[in-house]
Amino acid sequence: MPGRLAVISIGLLAASAAPALAMRRSYGSKAGARFAAGSVLATLAQQSLVGIAAARKNANLTAVDAMTLSRGVASAVLVGLLMSGVRRRNGLAGWLGWGSLVYGSIVCDWLDGPIARRLGATSELGALLDLESDSWLTLTAASSAATWGGLPGYCMAAPLARYALMVAALRRIPYSQIYADEPPWARPFGIAQMALFTAAMAPFGAAGTRIAVRLAAPLVAPLQLVGMLLLYRRSQRSIPT
Amino acid sequence: MTVQTPPSRRRELIGWTGFLLFVAMVFRLRRVLDRR
Numbered sequence: 001m002p003g004r005l006a007v008i009s010i011g012l013l014a015a016s017a018a019p020a021l022a023m024r025r026s027y028g029s030k031a032g033a034r035f036a037a038g039s040v041l042a043t044l045a046q047q048s049l050v051g052i053a054a055a056r057k058n059a060n061l062t063a064v065d066a067m068t069l070s071r072g073v074a075s076a077v078l079v080g081l082l083m084s085g086v087r088r089r090n091g092l093a094g095w096l097g098w099g100s101l102v103y104g105s106i107v108c109d110w111l112d113g114p115i116a117r118r119l120g121a122t123s124e125l126g127a128l129l130d131l132e133s134d135s136w137l138t139l140t141a142a143s144s145a146a147t148w149g150g151l152p153g154y155c156m157a158a159p160l161a162r163y164a165l166m167v168a169a170l171r172r173i174p175y176s177q178i179y180a181d182e183p184p185w186a187r188p189f190g191i192a193q194m195a196l197f198t199a200a201m202a203p204f205g206a207a208g209t210r211i212a213v214r215l216a217a218p219l220v221a222p223l224q225l226v227g228m229l230l231l232y233r234r235s236q237r238s239i240p241t
Numbered sequence: 242m243t244v245q246t247p248p249s250r251r252r253e254l255i256g257w258t259g260f261l262l263f264v265a266m267v268f269r270l271r272r273v274l275d276r277r
Contacts, residue, residue: 090248102260106267114274204256206248 004061008069009047013040015073019096023084026092031084038083039076046072059125064116067108071133074104078140087148094203097144101201104137105194131179135162141197149200151217158224165232178235189227196220
């Protein structure tokens with residue numbers, strides 16, 4: 001098991017080497033080094049938690065899990081960009097951040113589940129990794145969109161609240177029960193929030209995109225926060241008395 | 242302070258069109274994978 005975790009970790013670290021070199025070439029050695037430090041730390045933190053989760057569940061990581069975890073590269077790139085100090089929506093940094101977000105939130109998020117089902121490789125660990133890597137990507141995307149995408153800081157409230165509410169819920173019910181019965185509106189809410197971050201960070205976004213983002217942010221961000229609170233309340237109602 | 246040159250309207254349109262086509266492609270692939 002540690003063998004597979006190590007192989008996947010090396011693969012994820014190797015995947016963020018090319019962006020670090022490109023950052024160094026475009027924005028100087030200081031920005032490149034900060035980017036590398038941020039992305040390596042984010043990847044190592046993620047993989048340590050994955051190791052703990054896999055050991056607790058006594059489960060093996062599969063090739064599909066590796067795909068799910070590759071979403072961590074997208075988050076690591078966003079953390080690296082935040083650490084680098086480069087605040088550009090266009091240019092290499094902007095495209096790198098936006099491309100990572102699109103890979104993580106669309107390609108990886110939409111395809112890992114169907115691939116797992118087709119290969120018969122669905123597992124409890126895979127579901128956990130999917131949910132957690134999605135939340136981590138959402139938080140890093142929110143930070144990026146607020147830092148260099150021009151979104152107001154309150155757009156980070158819902159992604160942060162997700163973690164606070166999860167910790168609060170874990171005091172009374174097990175993790176597996178918190179997200180066991182999500183209502184149908186939860187997914188569209190999440191998609192709307194990610195669409196807002198994607199638009200805010202779009203390197204080709206001009207006046208039309210900026211207007212759309214400015215109009216959507218005060219609606220989408222509070223709605224998502226309310227959604228988080230409703231999900232929390234729902235999870236608490238499921239506690240047997 | 243970082244100065245950012247805003248992209249043109251034409252670039253914006255091309256960017257969003259390409260993005261939507263890409264999203265449609267991934268969505269279709271998802272449906273194909275889920276088909277039994």
